[in-house]
C-alpha cells in the first residue's frame with residue numbers, strides 16, 4: 001500500500017482550492033437571497049431555472065450513487081465523463097517529464113492522449129496473446145518514477161474482462177496507483193472492484209454513465225477511491241465540473257435503475273444473437289469473447305469490408321491495424337432492428 005500524501009506532486013499538497021459560490025454553507029435554503037455569485041436573478045430565457053451555479057460537489061447525486069453501489073459518498077468523485085478523472089490523475093500524481101505511467105495495449109486511447117497532453121512518458125506493456133495481464137512484464141517495466149498503471153476491464157477494444165487474480169497481484173505488488181477502468185462493467189459477469197478500495201488505498205475504479213446508463217450526451221463519469229484521493233480531486237477539479245442539467249438527469253436516472261437493467265438485458269441478448277450469427281459467417285475468422293456492449297471480430301480484408309459497410313450507412317470501428325486485433329472490426333451492439341440491418345449487410349460482404 002502507499003502513502004497518498006507522499007505520492008502527490010509537491011505543489012498539489014499545499015494548493016488552495018478555488019472558493020465556489022456558497023461553498024462555506026453546508027446546506028443553503030432556497031429562501032435565502034443570493035447576491036454573492038453574480039448570477040442573473042431573473043432566471044433564464046428557457047423557462048427553467050438554470051441561473052444558479054450547481055452544487056460543486058454533487059451531493060444529492062453522490063448520495064444516490066452511494067446507496068446503489070453500497071459505497072460511502074466520501075469515496076465517490078464525479079467527473080465530466082470518466083475522461084476527466086483520467087486527466088486529473090495525471091495532474092495530481094504524475095510529474096511532467098520526470099514520472100511515467102504504464103498502459104497495456106491494445107487498450108482505451110485516452111490514457112495515452114492524456115499522458116501526451118501532460119507531457120508524461122507512457123510505457124507500453126502489451127497484453128498476453130490471450131488478452132490478459134502480463135503481470136511479470138508489467139512489474140519489470142516499473143521504475144522509481146512509475147506512478148500509475150491503467151488496467152481496462154472489460155477492455156476496449158477487445159471486449160474481454162481480464163483476470164481478477166492478476167489485477168490483485170498488480171495492486172499488491174506495485175508501489176503506486178492501479179486504475180481499473182470499468183466503463184463496461186455493467187455488461188460483464190465479473191464483479192466490480194469497487195468494494196476493494198477499502199482494502200487497497202492504491203486502487204482507483206472508474207465507471208461511467210455513458211454506456212449502460214445511456215447518458216453519453218450528458219457527460220457523467222464516476223471515480224471510486226480512497227477518501228484522501230477524493231479530497232485531493234475536489235481541490236484540483238474545475239469548480240462546477242458537473243452542470244445542473246446533468247445532475248438533475250442523473251438523479252432521475254438513479255430513480256429508474258430498473259429501466260437501465262432492462263436495456264442492459266436487451267443488449268446482452270442482442271450480443272448473444274450477434275455472436276451466434278457471426279459464427280455462421282465465412283467472412284468472420286475470429287470472434288473475441290465479449291464482456292462489453294461491443295464485439296471485436298477478425299475478418300478477411302477488414303479495411304475493404306469496413307469501407308463497404310460505411311458506404312451503406314453502417315458506421316463501425318475499424319481496428320484492423322491495432323496490436324493483437326489485426327484485421328479487427330469493433331461493432332457496438334445496436335437495437336434489434338439496427339442489428340438486423342447490420343447482419344443483412346454483412347451477409348452480402
Ligand code: PMP
Pocket residue numbers: 080081082083084108152155156181183184207208209210216219220221
Ligand atoms: N473508459 C473506457 C474504457 C471507454 O471506452 C470510454 C469511452 N469510450 C471511457 C472510459 C470514457 O467514457 P466517458 O468519458 O464517456 O465516461
